[in-house]
Structure formats: C-alpha cells, structure tokens
Amino acid sequence: MPTEPRLMTNEWQAFWLAVGFLTRIPMPVHINYSQKLMNQCSLYFPLVGLFLGTLYAGLFALLSLAWSPLVCVLLVLCFHLFITGAFHEDGLADSVDALGGGYTVEKRLEIMKDSRIGTYGTVALVMALGLKAALLLDAKSIWLALLVMPAISRITPLLLMSFMPYVTDPDKSKSKPVAEGFSRKRLLASCVFTVLVAAIFSLWLPGLWLAALTAVVSVALLWGWYLQRQLGGYTGDALGASVVFCELVLLMGM
Incomplete structure (x- = not known):
C-alpha cells in the first residue's frame, strides 16, 4: 500500500492533471504521468469547476465596477472560452453535428472525429452561448451563478x-484515459463535494440544491439515454456536451 506522503503527492498531481486536462492553465508542478493518475484525476473535475467559478465570479465583480451586466457577462464568457479552450463547447458542436448528420453509429462517430464544424454544430453553439448569457442576466445573483x-x-x-x-x-481520443477504470468510490467523493457546494451556497440562494439536483439528474438520464440509443455509449465530445447542457438546465432552475 502507498504511504501517506506518496498518496498525498499522487492526489496533488491528480488535481493539477485535472486542471491541465480541463483548462489551458499551466501546471505549476511536475506530473509523473501514468494511466492510473489520469484515471484518478477525474475526481477533481468539480473542484476544478469551483476554481474556475471563483475566477468567473471575481472577474464579473471587477468588471461590474465599470460596465453594465450585459457587457460583463459577455466578457466573462469570452474569458471562459479562452481559459478552457472552448473544451466543452467543442464537444457540444461535434456531438450535435454527428447526431444530427449521421444515420449509422459508424457515420456518427466518423463525423464526431472531424475537426470541421457543420450547420448543426454552429447553430447549437450559437444558441447555447446566447441562452447562457440570457439566463445569467436573468439570474437572481449573477456572481453566485457564475x-x-x-x-x-x-x-x-x-x-x-x-x-x-x-x-x-x-x-x-483525449478522454479515454480518464474514463478507463473510473472508480465508483471516487465518483462518490465527487458527488459528496458537489452536494456540499450546492448546500452551502443554498444559504445565499434557497432552492439552489433542488436546481442542482434536477439539472444533474435530468441531463445524466436524458442525455445518457439518448446517447445509448444513438451511439451505444458515450464519447469524449458527448461528455463535453453534457457539461453545457447541465449548465443551461441549472441556470434555468436558478
């Protein structure tokens, strides 16, 4: 069994590997890359999300000193697309192109691997970003939503x-090493962390926990069901799309 210092080192590296996987932020630590470490890093996806959310909320508060909420929201979205490399939005566009334009599983997967964006993907991307901006402006607390x-x-x-x-x-595939051998125990830890986040911030926005539960469960079930029917499983792009869908449903609930 690994010693406690070794375990802490592995988890510290797994966290920064998750940061590097989901964002363009340079990793300040040396990573002893391995398949196992890549498997472990997915535990920290919600924590990386909270880190990004802190940046978004802080940037919005700073920009609000000079500009209107609309301008601030659009600038924060630009920052989000830059710092994440439009990682999840790219998955949304590729998924919609594939599922809208392919008539067989093989063709859908082929379209999904194509780096070019089609009509379906373009429309989905424009509508998702526009709806996200509109919902943020309608939120009772924009900084909390971000x-x-x-x-x-x-x-x-x-x-x-x-x-x-x-x-x-x-x-x-970029996401295969993360998905392979994903531990249910680590999933439970991620779920507990997410529940705590929703519960704590429900003190500022009562009902947030219900909106969060509805968003996560509904997207996981409905999008998962649709992917199972259309592809027989999930792809990395489909995972990215699930993040965008969950954000939109959560914002509608807020």
Whole structure:
C-alpha cells in the first residue's frame, strides 16, 4: 500500500492533471504521468469547476465596477472560452453535428472525429452561448451563478463515465484515459463535494440544491439515454456536451 506522503503527492498531481486536462492553465508542478493518475484525476473535475467559478465570479465583480451586466457577462464568457479552450463547447458542436448528420453509429462517430464544424454544430453553439448569457442576466445573483455553475455541471460527465460504455477509438481520443477504470468510490467523493457546494451556497440562494439536483439528474438520464440509443455509449465530445447542457438546465432552475 502507498504511504501517506506518496498518496498525498499522487492526489496533488491528480488535481493539477485535472486542471491541465480541463483548462489551458499551466501546471505549476511536475506530473509523473501514468494511466492510473489520469484515471484518478477525474475526481477533481468539480473542484476544478469551483476554481474556475471563483475566477468567473471575481472577474464579473471587477468588471461590474465599470460596465453594465450585459457587457460583463459577455466578457466573462469570452474569458471562459479562452481559459478552457472552448473544451466543452467543442464537444457540444461535434456531438450535435454527428447526431444530427449521421444515420449509422459508424457515420456518427466518423463525423464526431472531424475537426470541421457543420450547420448543426454552429447553430447549437450559437444558441447555447446566447441562452447562457440570457439566463445569467436573468439570474437572481449573477456572481453566485457564475461561481457554482462550473462545479455542479462537471459532475454530470462523471456519472456518464461511471455507468455507460465508451464507444470511440481510444488511439484518437483525449478522454479515454480518464474514463478507463473510473472508480465508483471516487465518483462518490465527487458527488459528496458537489452536494456540499450546492448546500452551502443554498444559504445565499434557497432552492439552489433542488436546481442542482434536477439539472444533474435530468441531463445524466436524458442525455445518457439518448446517447445509448444513438451511439451505444458515450464519447469524449458527448461528455463535453453534457457539461453545457447541465449548465443551461441549472441556470434555468436558478
């Protein structure tokens, strides 16, 4: 069994590996990369989301000193797309292109691997970003929505990874190492963390916990069911799309 210092070192590296996987933020520590460490890093997706949410909320508060809420929200969304490399939005566009334009599983997977964006993906991306901005402006507390939304939404792909098979080419996938061998115990730890986030911030916005539960469960079940029917499982792009869907449903609940 690993000693406690070794275990802490592994977890510290797993956290920063999750940061590097989900964002463009440079990792300040040396990572002893391995398949196992890549498996472990998914535990920290909601924590990385909370870190991003802190940046978004802080930036919004700073920008609010000079500009209107609309301008501030749009600038925060630009910052989000930059710092994450539009990681999840790219997954949304690819997923919608594939599921809208493919008539067989093989064709859908082929379209999903294509780096070009089509009509379906473009429309989905524009509508998702526009709806996200509109819902943020309608939120009772914009800064709180920006803070908790990234953390809560990133539990959804973990649920899909835990209960569904992976169906794309592992040699060409970025998410396969994360999904392979995903531990249910680590999923439970991520769920507990997400529940705590929702419960704590419900003190500022009563009902947040219900909106969070509804968003995570409904997207995981409905999107997971649709993916199972259309693909027989999930892909990395589909996981990214699940984050965007969960954010939108959560914002509608808030």
